[in-house]
Amino acid sequence: MNIEELRKTRDEIGKRRERYDAILMVCTGTTCQARGSLALVDRLENELIKRDLTDRFLVVPTGCLGLCSEGPLILVQPEGILYTGVSEDDLADIVKQHLLQNNFVDRLLYRLEGKAIANMKEIPFYAGQQLLSLRHRSTLNPEKIDDYIGANGYQTCYEVITGMEPTEVVDTVVRSGLRGRGGGGYPTGLKWRACREAVEKTGNHPVVVCNADEGDPGFMDQAILAADPHSVIEGMMIEAFAVGAKEGYVFVRKEHPLALRRLSKAIEQARRKKLLGVAIFGTDFSFDINVHRGAGAYVSGESSALMQALTGRPGEPEAKYVHTTERGFRNMPTVLNNVETIALLPAILEKGPVWFSSIGTGDVSKDPWNGNTGTKLVSLTGAVKNAGLLEVPMGTTLREIVFDLGGGLPEGSELKAVQLGGPTGGILPESQLDLPLEFDALSEADCPLGSGSMIALDETTCMVQLAKFMVGFLKEESCGKCTPCREGLVAMDVLLRKIASGEGEKGDLDLITEYGQTMTEASLCDLGRSAATPVVSTLRYFRDEFEIHIKDGKCSAGKCRDLISYNIIADNCTGCTVCVEACPENVISGEPGKPHVIDQDGCTRCGICREVCRFDAVEVR
Amino acid sequence: MSDLSKLDKIIDRWNADPEFVVEMFQDVQDQLGHIPRDALEKVSDRTGAPRGSLFHIATFYQAFSLQPRGENEIQVCMGTTCYALGAQRVLEALERELGIAPGETTPDGKFSLRKVRCLGCCAIGPVVAVNDEVVGTIRPSDVADFLTGLS
Numbered sequence: 001m002n003i004e005e006l007r008k009t010r011d012e013i014g015k016r017r018e019r020y021d022a023i024l025m026v027c028t029g030t031t032c033q034a035r036g037s038l039a040l041v042d043r044l045e046n047e048l049i050k051r052d053l054t055d056r057f058l059v060v061p062t063g064c065l066g067l068c069s070e071g072p073l074i075l076v077q078p079e080g081i082l083y084t085g086v087s088e089d090d091l092a093d094i095v096k097q098h099l100l101q102n103n104f105v106d107r108l109l110y111r112l113e114g115k116a117i118a119n120m121k122e123i124p125f126y127a128g129q130q131l132l133s134l135r136h137r138s139t140l141n142p143e144k145i146d147d148y149i150g151a152n153g154y155q156t157c158y159e160v161i162t163g164m165e166p167t168e169v170v171d172t173v174v175r176s177g178l179r180g181r182g183g184g185g186y187p188t189g190l191k192w193r194a195c196r197e198a199v200e201k202t203g204n205h206p207v208v209v210c211n212a213d214e215g216d217p218g219f220m221d222q223a224i225l226a227a228d229p230h231s232v233i234e235g236m237m238i239e240a241f242a243v244g245a246k247e248g249y250v251f252v253r254k255e256h257p258l259a260l261r262r263l264s265k266a267i268e269q270a271r272r273k274k275l276l277g278v279a280i281f282g283t284d285f286s287f288d289i290n291v292h293r294g295a296g297a298y299v300s301g302e303s304s305a306l307m308q309a310l311t312g313r314p315g316e317p318e319a320k321y322v323h324t325t326e327r328g329f330r331n332m333p334t335v336l337n338n339v340e341t342i343a344l345l346p347a348i349l350e351k352g353p354v355w356f357s358s359i360g361t362g363d364v365s366k367d368p369w370n371g372n373t374g375t376k377l378v379s380l381t382g383a384v385k386n387a388g389l390l391e392v393p394m395g396t397t398l399r400e401i402v403f404d405l406g407g408g409l410p411e412g413s414e415l416k417a418v419q420l421g422g423p424t425g426g427i428l429p430e431s432q433l434d435l436p437l438e439f440d441a442l443s444e445a446d447c448p449l450g451s452g453s454m455i456a457l458d459e460t461t462c463m464v465q466l467a468k469f470m471v472g473f474l475k476e477e478s479c480g481k482c483t484p485c486r487e488g489l490v491a492m493d494v495l496l497r498k499i500a501s502g503e504g505e506k507g508d509l510d511l512i513t514e515y516g517q518t519m520t521e522a523s524l525c526d527l528g529r530s531a532a533t534p535v536v537s538t539l540r541y542f543r544d545e546f547e548i549h550i551k552d553g554k555c556s557a558g559k560c561r562d563l564i565s566y567n568i569i570a571d572n573c574t575g576c577t578v579c580v581e582a583c584p585e586n587v588i589s590g591e592p593g594k595p596h597v598i599d600q601d602g603c604t605r606c607g608i609c610r611e612v613c614r615f616d617a618v619e620v621r
Numbered sequence: 622m623s624d625l626s627k628l629d630k631i632i633d634r635w636n637a638d639p640e641f642v643v644e645m646f647q648d649v650q651d652q653l654g655h656i657p658r659d660a661l662e663k664v665s666d667r668t669g670a671p672r673g674s675l676f677h678i679a680t681f682y683q684a685f686s687l688q689p690r691g692e693n694e695i696q697v698c699m700g701t702t703c704y705a706l707g708a709q710r711v712l713e714a715l716e717r718e719l720g721i722a723p724g725e726t727t728p729d730g731k732f733s734l735r736k737v738r739c740l741g742c743c744a745i746g747p748v749v750a751v752n753d754e755v756v757g758t759i760r761p762s763d764v765a766d767f768l769t770g771l772s
Contacts, residue, residue, distance in 0.1 A: 031742045034755035068744030216700040218739035254647060254684055256741060257753075295643050295682035298738060312640040313674070314681040379743060381702040387744035423701055455702050469704050473738075479681075582762055584717055606717075607710060611762045 001273040002282060003158050006149060013150025021056045022099055025138050027073040029064025029223060030258055031388075036088075037061075037072040043088050044074075047095050057099055060141045063227020064219075066134075067125055068388035070110060075120060075138050082120040083108040112407070125386040128405045130359065132375045133181075133343040134391050136228045142262050145269035148230035154275055156350040157237045161285050169242040169349065170196065176353035177364030177373035178345075182211060182301075182338035183421065183450040184526075185439035187368035191325055191335055195243045198326040198333040206243045206333040208236055209310070210250040210342055212263075213294050213301040216422045216473075217453040218256060220377045221339035223389050225252065225259035228343065229266035233276070233289065235342035238349055240287045243335050248289040251306055255296055264291055298423070298477035302525045303328075303336050305479070316479040317525030338451075340377050348374075360394035361438060372438040382419075382455035383409050392437065399433040402456055413458040417541070419466070421450020423473045424530040426537030427463070446537040448530070462559035463542040464549050468496040470534035478527065485528030488519040492535060501562040504550035509539060558620035561605045565621050568609075570595040572617035579609035579618065627652060628660055632667050639668040642678060646685055655686045683737070691726040691733035693771055695719075696750040700739030703746035707760075711747045712736065714761035718768055731772060 017023065026032075026041045041061045048054050065073045070084035074094065081104060083094060090108055097103045109116040110123050117123050120138075131137055140147035148154070160169055174189030199206050210232065214221040225232060236248045252260045267289050270276045278286045292310055299305050300315025307329050309315030328334025348356045357364050362371020372394040378401060381387045385407035392401065398418060402408065409415055415430050426447030428435065435441055442449045457466070475489040492515050495508050516532030523529045539546065548554055555563040568579075568588075573595040580588045580596060587603050590596030595617075598609065610618040631648040635641035642664060649660050656679050665672045679685045697712045716722060719732050726733040742748045745757030751771065759767065 030740075030755075031744050031757075034742050034745065034748075034757060068742070071744075216739040217702055217741075217743050218700070219741040219743060222741050255737065255739070293644065293647060295647060295684040296738070297682050309643070312638075312642045312644075312678075314677050316681075381743040381746065382705050419701060419705070453701070455705050457705055461705065466705070469709070470701070473699070473701075477738075584714075606713060606761065608714070608762045611760055 001275060003162075006154055006158065009146055009149045010152060010155070013146055017058075017150070020058045022079070023058045023060055023077045024094075025060050025062040025065070025075040025077055027063075027065040027071060027075075028061040028258075029068070029071075029226065029389075030219060030256075031068040032064070032071040032073060033258065035072045039088060040072055040074070040086060040091065044091050044095075047091055051095065053095070053099070057095075060147075061143070062138060062140065063136075063142050064223040064389055065138055066129075066389045067110075067123075067386060069384075069386055070388075077138070080120045081118050082110060082123065084110050124407065125388070125390065125405050128392060128396070128400065129390050130375050130393050131391050132347050132356075132359075133224060133231075133340050133377060134227070134389075135347060136231065140228070142227050142229055143265055145230060145266065145273060148228070152350075153230055153346075154234055156346045157234050157241070158281055160238050160349050161241055161281055161283055166242050166244060167196070169238065172349060172353050173242070173345070174368055175365065176348045176356040177360075177362070177368045177371050178341065178348060178356065179368065179372065179439060180337060181340035181344075181376065181452070183448065185449070188337060188341055189368060191337070192239070192243050194323065194325040195333045195335045199244060202326075202333065204332045205247075206245045206335065207329045208239050208243065208245045208248045209306070209329060209334055209336045210236055210248065211301060211303075211306060211336055211338045212250055212252040212256075212259065213306060213309075214253065214256075214339070214451065215298045215301055217379050217381065217451075218253070220379050220389060220452060222256045222259040224339050224343050224377075225256075225263050229259075229263045230270065231343045231346055232263070232339055233266060233270050235345035236289060237276075237280070237287055238345045239335060239337065239342060241285055243333075245335070246286055246288070248287065249292055249310055249329065250289060251292050251294055251310060253294045253296060260291070260293060267291065297479075298473075299479045299525070299527050302527050304525065306336065307334065314479075316481050317527070319524055340452075344374060361436065372436075372440070376437055376449070376452050378437070378452045378454050380406050380454050380456070383413055383415070383458040384456045385410060394438055395436045397434050397436055398428070398454070401437070401454060402433065406456065409456065409458055415456060416459050416461055417457045417463075419455040419457060420447050420453065421533075422453045423470050423477075424527065424533055425450040425453065426533050427457075427466070427541060428537070429541045432541070446533065446540050448533065460557050460559070462555055462557035463538045463545045464496065464500050464555070465557075465559045467535050467538045468493070468500055471496055471531075474527070474531045474534075478531070482522075482524035482528060484519045484522040485524070485531055488515045488523075488528075489531060491515050492532075496535075499546060499549050500555075500560045502549065502553040502560070504546075506550070508550065509543065509546055513539065564605060565600055566598055566603060566605060566607065566609060567619055567621055568596050568598055569617050569619055572615050574615055574617070576614070578612050578614070582608050582612045584608060625659075625663065628663050629667075632664060637667045639670040642668060642670055642675060643682070646679060646682075650685055655689045658687075688726065689730075690735075691730050693732050694735065694752055695732060696735050696737045696740070697723070698738075698740045698742075698746065698748040698750070699736045700743065700746075702743040703739075703748055706746040708747040710761045711749065711759055711764065714764040715749075715768075718764055732768075 360373040364371040
């Protein structure tokens with residue numbers, strides 16, 4: 001495909017879209033699919049065929065629209081009207097009322113304090129966002145390359161390949177201040193520069209690798225790959241041109257079948273149009289991409305481990321005496337960037353480094369380390385009203401994200417803390433919420449930004465249990481190669497279990513801290529070095545809670561089983577027998593109409609009685 | 622004895638290249654439901670990869686199982702968000718109802734239970750997947766009815 005053909009396709013797609021009175025974008029992101037959105041696409045198409053309306057309206061299965069907690073979502077374009085919680089029974093009304101009679105289907109609109117908001121842009125969750133890596137959200141069908149071309153796709157890499165010197169591209173990215181979105185925050189342009197230097201020194205061919213081995217939480221990079229796979233391909237082309245690579249690899253987890261399928265399809269389409277392959281755009285630039293399916297191991301997302309996994313070995317880290325940029329995949333100079341970083345590249349090259357660095361914070365004109373520029377994807381989940389995927393300028397405060405975009409917590413709940421960065425991330429209490437979303441500020445607070453996952457935790461969260469969970473997770477995921485990580489996590493786990501069962505002793509917390517320091521200083525890879533972060537940060541901000549467990553043998557959140565009991569409040573109990581039926585241990589007794597009693601000896605504190613009780617008659621002590 | 626012609630086809634697909642043993646195992650796992658001993662041996666014989674390192678791979682990655690999995694594979698997401706939303710109690714309810722621990726299969730071969738790290742549907746946690754179909758916001762008290770619906 002040459003540039004004339006590319007432009008022709010773009011203009012045709014634009015005109016084709018204009019022919020329709022409305023386009024119905026049905027979210028087919030992972031969560032909406034889990035709630036049946038693929039069936040909505042089929043049913044909606046059938047409804048239009050039945051009413052002979054296919055000339056006027058178009059149905060497009062699109063990537064993640066972001067507001068996952070309200071799905072399945074349908075967005076009516078170009079007006080931008082968002083319908084939430086759509087079921088198959090609602091489709092006839094959307095067609096009849098909205099498309100034909102121009103009246104919104106009120107019951108499906110998003111509601112804020114009872115008031116309906118029809119336009120997506122006016123919903124606070126969307127109003128506070130700025131889209132760069134998700135810039136094609138709600139505009140295209142990820143399975144059609146023409147849709148991407150219609151959105152000006154592959155134009156930027158044409159300009160780059162035919163009009164720029166590779167070193168100019170590297171300089172542009174350095175000046176933009178772009179830092180790796182996978183969690184490390186290393187300036188992308190500097191990584192490329194190091195790779196170019198290694199190539200000059202060794203004469204080996206460089207390779208570009210896209211890290212899509214996103215573990216937990218696993219929906220940001222997957223969402224980009226599933227919503228806009230061509231932006232990742234275009235980004236990798238720019239990257240390959242800048243460092244002089246002919247080969248690219250994408251490492252995707254098998255647990256994310258949607259991302260895997262759409263990316264593979266997109267690569268095939270790009271090859272057919274000769275956007276990947278030999279002599280792209282008739283130049284001497286050749287490049288192709290291979291997809292590698294990961295088989296699921298948290299540690300294999302670590303850079304040296306990923307190089308192993310790509311060549312059919314267990315994804316275990318290696319000692320890093322030499323940087324990956326110098327000797328990585330098959331001992332060749334390798335540039336490893338994550339999906340989000342790569343997806344930002346087309347926008348940076350199209351609009352320039354000054355534009356990019358004007359978003360976010362700091363002055364990066366001289367030093368990319370001196371700021372946090374551009375936007376960041378955040379997966380906001382847990383105890384918030386609006387949970388999902390969002391993109392905000394760097395520097396946005398955590399409070400704005402949780403309360404303005406996320407809508408705060410459900411009625412009756414209070415925010416206790418936020419957990420950032422997944423299982424190797426940290427915890428921040430409510431009092432630290434005015435911290436900005438920035439690499440350096442959050443690292444200083446012992447709570448690294450990581451990949452951008454943010455979990456809101458309410459007052460029912462026990463910090464001892466949470467620390468125990470994260471240590472347990474890492475203990476299972478540690479590859480066991482180096483002693484500090486392998487043994488340190490086991491030792492921490494033993495102490496945390498002891499504390500959670502009320503048998504903690506004075507000195508345990510100091511011992512945990514000491515283990516953490518050793519792990520941080522002496523582990524082989526980043527997983528081991530950051531494995532103590534969850535415990536270090538929970539201890540920094542919630543030491544009191546640990547001490548209460550140890551000194552008083554109490555769990556104020558009511559989560560540590562050995563320290564609590566479930567009891568029935570006789571005044572509230574109506575004697576409905578629902579809990580008697582539901583108790584898996586058959587330890588609740590009582591006659592209908594009379595207050596029931598839990599036999600504490602047989603109770604396993606599973607909590608099911610409290611969950612099924614409709615009269616708030618079961619309390620935790 | 623597993624179907625050896627199937628195995629040969631899988632190994633051929635990856636040109637018996639030892640660099641693609643993970644891919645071969647993924648295909649074996651998909652088609653046979655687990656990695657049987659003779660499959661591991663055959664992959665070793667044909668690719669030249671030592672049996673020990675193949676055993677390392679088959680036990681390192683979570684996608685592989687050396688034991689046959691049940692008719693219904695129940696995966697409980699134990700990612701951080703699902704945990705924060707109560708996945709531990711959902712897992713315990715499943716263990717209690719099925720009488721097996723994670724990683725095991727019921728004696729009648731109907732169910733196997735497995736923990737997974739994040740299925741990517743964090744906004745509707747806790748999440749459980751049955752044969753790759755995702756069920757969101759499941760509560761421990763839903764588990765008994767949920768299993769009845771499957772059998």
